[in-house]
Amino acid sequence: MQADGFVPYHERNIVLIGFMGAGKTTIGKVLAAKLSREFIDVDELISTERGMPVTEIFRTLGEEAFRRMEKEYIRELCLQKRDAVLSVGGGAFLQEEIRDLCMANAAVFLMDIPWEQWKTRLPLIRDSRPILQNKTDEEIRALYETRQAIYERHHFKVDAGSQTPEAAAQAMADWLNERQ
Numbered sequence: 001m002q003a004d005g006f007v008p009y010h011e012r013n014i015v016l017i018g019f020m021g022a023g024k025t026t027i028g029k030v031l032a033a034k035l036s037r038e039f040i041d042v043d044e045l046i047s048t049e050r051g052m053p054v055t056e057i058f059r060t061l062g063e064e065a066f067r068r069m070e071k072e073y074i075r076e077l078c079l080q081k082r083d084a085v086l087s088v089g090g091g092a093f094l095q096e097e098i099r100d101l102c103m104a105n106a107a108v109f110l111m112d113i114p115w116e117q118w119k120t121r122l123p124l125i126r127d128s129r130p131i132l133q134n135k136t137d138e139e140i141r142a143l144y145e146t147r148q149a150i151y152e153r154h155h156f157k158v159d160a161g162s163q164t165p166e167a168a169a170q171a172m173a174d175w176l177n178e179r180q
């Protein structure tokens, strides 16, 4: 910690944010290995601890219940961990408290992907994301556009559309190194 109380970014947890399918889970694993840090995917943690996949939590308990769990887990992780790489769900930053917690306690990296590139990911994730079920392509596009506002709060933006996961992870590692 510095004299003014500011905790340097390389001493904080890393939180990866961005739209579904941007590559948070994939890139997060690569980044954690590169930095020799623990990797935690918050969706996977919730599924494991609740004993059911996220789709099942949405179906049986509803989105509101999932959002409450998401907030509790992220709050605990932000307060208990210091050197983990956390991949949070694409909807986590809908909650102001999560945005504030992460911005104050972590280095927040946005996995940014333009719509034209994101469209090619849709077939890969369509069946496994409850938020995408029963939505037309137009509705998904509208969701993509409205979600961009919540991703404006970040410390560093990474091109996750045209780069490999390795290159995206390296860009984040370089950013942190430059700030040591």
Ligand SMILES: Nc1ncnc2c1ncn2[C@@H]1O[C@H](COP(=O)(O)OP(=O)(O)O)[C@@H](O)[C@H]1O
Residues within 6 Å of the ligand: 018, 019, 020, 021, 022, 023, 024, 025, 026, 027, 087, 121, 124, 125, 160, 161, 163, 164, 165
């Ligand atoms: N940089 C990339 N280039 C190409 N495909 C990618 C890239 N990053 C992720 N993917 C693929 O996109 C899909 C969604 O990735 P995932 O990491 O689950 O995204 P998120 O966690 O942001 O929802 C997966 O099939 C993954 O293999």
Ligand SMILES: O=C(O)C1=C[C@@H](OP(=O)(O)O)[C@@H](O)[C@H](O)C1
Residues within 6 Å of the ligand: 018, 019, 020, 021, 024, 025, 043, 054, 088, 089, 090, 091, 092, 128, 129, 130, 131
């Ligand atoms: O954007 C969202 O609202 C969601 C994104 C998902 O995570 P990914 O961003 O890893 O797909 C998962 O948390 C849940 O299905 C809700």
Ligand SMILES: [Mg+2]
Residues within 6 Å of the ligand: 024, 025, 026, 041, 043, 087, 088, 089
């Ligand atoms: Mg994910």
